[in-house]
Amino acid sequence: MKPSTPSPSPWVLSERAALMNPSVLRELLKLTEQPGIISFAGGLPSPKTFPVAEFEQACARVLRDDAHAALQYAASEGYGPLRERVAAGLPWQVDPAQVLITTGSQQGLDLAAKVLIDTRSRILVETPTYLGALQAFAPMEPQVHSVASDEEGVDIAALRAAQAAGTPARFMYVLPNFQNPSGRTMSEARRAALSATAAELALPLLEDNPYGELWFDQPPPVPLTARDPxxxxxxxxxxxxxxxxxxxxxxxAPKEVFPKLLQAKQAADLHSPGFNQRVVAEVMKDGFLDRHVPRIRALYKSQRDVMLAALARHMPQEVSWNRPVGGMFLWARLPAGLDAAALLPKAVARGVAYVPGAAFYAGAPDARTLRLSFVTASAEEIERGVCALSAVIREHMV
Amino acid sequence: MKPSTPSPSPWVLSERAALMNPSVLRELLKLTEQPGIISFAGGLPSPKTFPVAEFEQACARVLRDDAHAALQYAASEGYGPLRERVAAGLPWQVDPAQVLITTGSQQGLDLAAKVLIDTRSRILVETPTYLGALQAFAPMEPQVHSVASDEEGVDIAALRAAQAAGTPARFMYVLPNFQNPSGRTMSEARRAALSATAAELALPLLEDNPYGELWFDQPPPVPLTARDPxxxxxxxxxxxxxxxxxxxxxxxAPKEVFPKLLQAKQAADLHSPGFNQRVVAEVMKDGFLDRHVPRIRALYKSQRDVMLAALARHMPQEVSWNRPVGGMFLWARLPAGLDAAALLPKAVARGVAYVPGAAFYAGAPDARTLRLSFVTASAEEIERGVCALSAVIREHMV
Structure with a gap:
């Protein structure tokens, strides 16, 4: 008897589907969620900072005072009072009509990609850059060019060369404050130069600022958008x-682009959860963030200090790292001859995890780099984890 | 003095941006939200059906018992217990690993479009079809072919002809139960024929079922997916x-397509709100929906009956309409010579609104059709609104 032939699959996937890949980070998170692993891998805010009591009160109040509207379909633009609060909180003149509430800032990347990228459009990113942005752009099939960057941010000469080397890029994606993954912050001088150069080159900027409020000693320089809205x-x-x-x-977004982003938003998920928007607006009223965010800053600064001290105490001198002035991440570099991806399983076997830096490069990766989050683990875990990681590195140094 | 030349715009929009349009429905909703307008236009569930007390209790319980996990980043697949509940509630064998929680079912359309549509891919839809689906597909730049459909659903001969007439379609999009906009339900015989024909033609089906639970006298025939998962x-x-x-x-989704849909989901918004997922899982436990949904069915059935009675009482005999056996919408057709879009401003001037049917056609529209929602307005408003609409129609009949 011949085996029966399975019927051929009816599914034909799009070309862009081949460009999608499992998120290295999310797969890693699963690995590092094993009990007993000290994880510097996740980009998870410390749950100590979640204002649970305030959420409880806000949920109860929204459902008591305004349940029918709060649970119904709502405008794609977002909840008016929340848009007004966002506009009022930004350090330049923003009309609330230019604010679009999104399902996480990740959705903002998806919408911008849809509205600005055609197949094979060139776009520019920093070196390294946020992996989630590369994943959001990929389905629109751009050509991504990685612009050389140093500790102060984008290299302006490299930017000019990149823009001259091909068809003009549709935009440059930048994350100037406490960058994910590198923890670096773009200097005032570099922002001024980037803003002027982008205007001169007619290069739009897509500025991502999820960490800007998490500064430790002083606020970062004003956003690029404030210089050229x-x-x-x-x-x-x-x-x-x-x-x-x-x-x-x-x-x-500027009035010229906003309507298309709004239409892309409608098509993507109609609107972001209206209940959540009202809860956040309720929590934020009476200046709650002005009292709350300083506590996050103080916690994360102390955790950064613990990590810096542990690194200084334990790491071989061939390992280098930076000193972030805000945010959640620190960027380290292994000695020559070591590869952070190859070392990871050995580190996990010793009970400590991190993210290899290679995933964050749109171009040729620096395989020696790694990202360490200092906000999720406790101070005691940071000390133990850095000690274990140092031991693994020493063992594998030649 | 010469006027200063404004600097040229740096923005170049994608080709797909030109295919995006403001949602006719959402713009209409703004129009019809004027005080005093009786609106049959919105697709808004009756707020009377929102289980406010249960949400209050669930929010409080989730934040009391599980706040740190409920407020943290979470898996892109969705909250495990909710995926299990979804799988267990479907009328065919579903592995929870095949369930992806999305930000509204609208996002499911966006993800399917990304994974299945290349520029100029052919896709098939019903006549008429859900406008939000057309909007979700548009950014991926498909060629949309409208397959003739009658009161029982897709015309099978027309489907065969459509699939033979060009490159094979990537999928057919169908909404078999109490369709938005037409209110019609695909018959058992038509489902059997469509399922067999799709399998024979190796044509994947994208089955949308937001209204399936809202049946009035008996459940609709089993989903197409149950026949060929x-x-x-x-x-x-x-x-x-x-x-x-x-x-x-x-x-x-089948195991063959699920990983790509999941990757598209990660890129689109990382995950759907974890807090909301836990609240819904909490509300649903102990069989809440088994007690709650029958109340929605009874309310919507009585509202449909009020509308049918009002239509029979007031409408000129040249107006026709159907009798939906579930859902939220009824489909009507004006006398020859009238155009539902042209008539709308006149109806609004008389205090009643609806959605012209033309927006729901991927091909040549039937300009005489209109969609009437019977669930948002009260019984008394339905009576008054239908009376006013009938008067407007009579005035404009030739």
Whole structure:
């Protein structure tokens, strides 16, 4: 008897589907969620910072005072009072009509990609850059060019060369404050130069600022968008100052682009959860963030200090790292001859995890780099984890 | 003095941006939200059906028992217990690993479009079809072919002709139960024929079922997906049985397609709101929907009956309409010579609104059709609104 032939699959996937890949980070998170692993891998805010009591009160109040509207379909633009609060909180003149509430700032990346990228359009990113942005852009099939960057941010000469080397890029994606993954912050001088150069080159900027409020000693320089609102789309988030699971972010776009972003938003999920928007607006009233965010800053600064001290104490001198002035991440580099991806399983076997830096490069990766989050683990875990990681590195040094 | 030349705009929009348009429905909703207008236009569930007390208790319980996990970043697949509940509630064998929680079922359309449509791919839809689906597909730049359909659903001969007339379609999009906009339900015989024909033609089906639970006298025939799970993606929603503003839906996909849909989901918004997912899982436990949904069915059935009676009482005999056996919408057709879009401003001037049917056609529209929702207005408003609409129609009949 011949075996029966299975019927051929009816599914033909799009070309873009081949460009989609499982998120290295999300797969890693599963690995590192094993009990007993000290994880510097996740980009998870410390749950200590979640304002649970305030959410409880806000949920109760919204459902008591305004349940029917809060549970019904709502405008794609977002909840008016929340849009007004966002506009009022930004350090430049923003009309609330230019604010679009998004399902996390990740959705802002998806919408911008849809509206600005055609197949094979060139776009520019920093080196390294946020992996989630590369994943959001990929389905629109761009050519991504990685612009050389140093500790102060984008290299302006490299930017000029990149823009001259091919068809003009549709935009450059930048994350100037406490960058994910590198923790670096773009200097005032570099921002001024980038803003002027982008205007001169007619290059739109897509500015992502999820961590900007999490500064340690002084606020970062003003956003690029504040310098040229007509030439920039700005993305912000409530995930790092309130809670990620509400999935609320926002974008601010010039009047020329806003209507198309709004139409893309309608098509993507009609609107972001209206109940969540009202809860966040309720929590934020009376200046709650002005009292709440300083506590996050103080906690994360102390955790950064613990990590810096542990690194200085334990790491071989051939390992280098930076000193972030805000945010959640620190960027380290292994000694020559070591590969952070190859080392990871050995580190996990010793009970500590991190994210290899290679995933964050749109171009040729620096395989020696790695990202360490200092906000999720406790101070005691940071000390133990860095000690274990140092031992693994020493063992594998030649 | 010469006027200063404004600097040229740096923005170049994608080709797909030109295919995006403001949602006629959402623009209409703004128009019809004027005080005093009786609106049959919106697709808004009756707020009387929102289980406010249960949401209050669930929010409090989730934040009391599980706040840190409920407010943190979460898996892109969705909250495990909710995926299990979805799988267990479907009338065919579903592995929870095949369930992806989405930000409303609208997002399921966006994800399917990304994974299945290349520029100029052919896709098939019913005549008429859900406008939101056309909007979700448009950014991927498909060629949309409208397959002739009658009161029982897709015309099978027309489907065969459509599939033979060009390159094979990537999928056919169908909404078999109490369709938006037409209110019609695909018969058992037509489902059997469509399922067999799709399998024979190797044509995947994208089955959208947001209204399936809202049947009036008896459940609709089993879903198309139940007949061939390997050949279908199924979309469901909590918007119509719990509340729209939570923005939670789900899709069920074969193992062959699921990983790409999941990757598209990660890139689109990381995950759907984890807090909302836990609240919905909490509300649904102990069989709440088994007690709650029958109340929605009874309310909507009585509202349909009020509208049918009002139509019979007031409308000129040249107006025709159908008798939906579930859902939220009724489909009517004006006398020859009238255009539902042209008539709308006159109806609004008389205090009543509806959605002209033309927006729901991917091909040549039937300009005489219109969609009437019978669930948002009260019984008394339905009577008054239908009376006013009848008067407007009579005035404009030739």
């Amino acid at each position: 007509a030439g920039c789309i700005y993305l912000g988030s409530f995930s790092k100052v309130l809670a990620p699971s509400l999935r609320l972010g926002y974008l601010v | 390997a050949g279908c993606i199924y979309l469901g929603s909590f918007s119509k049985v719990l509340a729209p503003s939570l923005r939670l839906g789900y899709l069920v």
